[in-house]
Amino acid sequence: MRINAFADVCLRALMLLSASPEGELLTTQAIADGVGTPYNHVSKAVLKLRSLGLVEAVRGRSGGVRLSARGRTTTVGWLLRELDEREDLVECESTEGRSCPLNNNCGLRGALRRAREAFYRELDGIVVSSLPHQSQMEPVFVMLHTRRPELPR
């Protein structure tokens, strides 16, 4: 079982931005370095986070992105629900349009959906910006040559 790679990058980027000192802007390249993910993946993630209102961009030579007020309070559960475009956890309908022969009011699909809801519910209480801590983030910001965060130990 896994969450998709795009959601993973969005969560990492949001954690890094949460850890960034007040007023600090991070470029997409800095985020990419900070979360160890290729630039083009991070670029798409930042676009998505902007469209969800979780980060704000400042243009110009010393521009970059920072967490928005909404991003400060968003939860892991909310973000994963937003990014989960799959209706089913299994391939009830294949991409070629062929259905699973067991697709008629399938009890497995219902059970998996309820389990997915339990998964998200568990994460609805987890605020992304509450996750980063100092010993996790300080080495990352040292590597990025930016101001160091001040986070709970």
Next chain:
Amino acid sequence: MRINAFADVCLRALMLLSASPEGELLTTQAIADGVGTPYNHVSKAVLKLRSLGLVEAVRGRSGGVRLSARGRTTTVGWLLRELDEREDLVECESTEGRSCPLNNNCGLRGALRRAREAFYRELDGIVVSSLPHQSQMEPVFVMLHTRRPELPR
């Protein structure tokens, strides 16, 4: 979010075998047709289900597989836990051995693990053989030209 394709095939095959009338054997080809999945995928799934003791094979010209007593009582949660070989839901360690820079005692990893546990717990109460019902399975067994199941409506 999704479960892996192999677990999906294993679950479908087990549902089909659960629905099969007492004493009936299904060939791997019949299971493949019944669950709408290529033969070679189903063949690996049947091997795995045998190694887990959930199905029994009968050799010979009119051979095939059937659910074991253990397969009759197994739950979706137990099977998915057995088939989930991933330690993390996200790529904390990439396949090239490079770690996520946020990998040091990461709160996100812990939160996702607890959520995964909530997902499995929800499915620990779901017995696979309780899932199939008549209107779902009858057309499949008609297609397979085998004895029709007698299941709850």
